[in-house]
Amino acid sequence: MAVSASMVKELRDRTGLGMMECKKALNEANGDIELAIEELRKSSGMKAAKKAGRTAADGVVTTKVAEDGSYGVVVEVNSETDFAAREPGFQAFAALVTDKVFATKETDIAALMAGELESAREALVQKIGENIGVRRALVVTAEDGVVDSYVHSNNRIAVLVALKGGDAELARDVAMHVAAVNPRVAKAEDMPAEEIAKEREIFTAQAAESGKPAEIIEKMIDGRIRKFLSESSLVDQAFVKDPEVTVGKLLKNSSADIQSFVRFEVGEGIEKEEVDFAAEVAAQLKG
Numbered sequence: 001m002a003v004s005a006s007m008v009k010e011l012r013d014r015t016g017l018g019m020m021e022c023k024k025a026l027n028e029a030n031g032d033i034e035l036a037i038e039e040l041r042k043s044s045g046m047k048a049a050k051k052a053g054r055t056a057a058d059g060v061v062t063t064k065v066a067e068d069g070s071y072g073v074v075v076e077v078n079s080e081t082d083f084a085a086r087e088p089g090f091q092a093f094a095a096l097v098t099d100k101v102f103a104t105k106e107t108d109i110a111a112l113m114a115g116e117l118e119s120a121r122e123a124l125v126q127k128i129g130e131n132i133g134v135r136r137a138l139v140v141t142a143e144d145g146v147v148d149s150y151v152h153s154n155n156r157i158a159v160l161v162a163l164k165g166g167d168a169e170l171a172r173d174v175a176m177h178v179a180a181v182n183p184r185v186a187k188a189e190d191m192p193a194e195e196i197a198k199e200r201e202i203f204t205a206q207a208a209e210s211g212k213p214a215e216i217i218e219k220m221i222d223g224r225i226r227k228f229l230s231e232s233s234l235v236d237q238a239f240v241k242d243p244e245v246t247v248g249k250l251l252k253n254s255s256a257d258i259q260s261f262v263r264f265e266v267g268e269g270i271e272k273e274e275v276d277f278a279a280e281v282a283a284q285l286k287g
Contacts, residue, residue, distance in 0.1 A: 001030050003023060003031050007031060010033060011037070057266075058085050058266060059090075060094050060155040060266065062075050062077070065149050065160075069142060069147050071105075071147055072140050073138065074140070074149070075097055075098045076264050077097055077133070078132070078270075079132055084132075089127060090124065093124050093132070096120065097117060121133075143162075143164065145256070146162070146168055147162045147163075148172040149175055150172055150179050156266040157265050158179075158264050159178045161261045163256045163257065163258060163259060165256035166251065166254045166255070170250075170254050174247060180240045181237055183232060183234040183237055185233055186233070186258045187233055187234070187235050188233045191232065196225065200225060207224075234247050
């Protein structure tokens with residue numbers, strides 16, 4: 001039987017193995033996907049693939065910044081547990097991935113992992129016994145300025161900040177603030193219009209219950225929107241190391257301005273599977 005691209009995709013989806021390995025297995029099984037899976041299960045590569053469906057929402061975030069401060073990268077590498085994330089082999093793999101992103105500026109994960117990195121990942125899965133994955137990577141570049149980073153001591157929050165003007169120390173201080181406070185945008189004007197509209201809708205519904213005149217309600221809503229933008233915007237927030245000044249004032253005092261920032265937190269946005277271990281054990285015993 002001829003092996004089609006859709007068959008290869010299905011086998012990849014079901015096993016998590018590479019395209020060439022799946023194509024070879026299908027050819028050897030004459031296009032029989034179930035037989036191909038049986039044969040793959042006998043191979044060492046399948047040990048890694050059997051983990052592929054498990055949620056990897058733990059892990060580490062890492063950064064690397066050019067010596068001249070012209071650009072930096074931030075990467076998230078996931079494991080299933082914090083225990084695995086502390087394993088020296090896992091940390092070495094995360095550093096290897098970060099070095100490649102730094103050298104190539106490649107942020108497409110499929111392209112990044114093709115070849116040696118994917119082989120290293122599969123070997124690590126077999127060694128640790130957990131699903132390991134590279135989730136995302138970004139490059140931040142400074143134009144006429146400097147990039148620096150901050151990684152929290154638990155390696156679960158990492159920030160890159162690009163400044164126009166200023167120096168690495170200032171960029172690092174702002175990155176520390178972003179790690180601690182987690183602003184939504186750099187400046188109020190950067191807030192997406194749909195976000196503002198959504199907040200206005202919420203505030204309007206809340207204010208309508210006050211029974212106040214329409215003109216007063218409108219002023220209340222405008223005031224809440226201004227507060228929302230102020231609290232969500234980096235430059236308007238009180239600087240975490242000196243609440244007497246805003247981040248914007250801190251930057252202005254050094255003749256600097258924010259160009260961009262990016263904040264990675266391990267596992268953010270990943271829906272974690274809640275496991276009832278007692279029920280799982282009971283089901284296994286019953287089976």
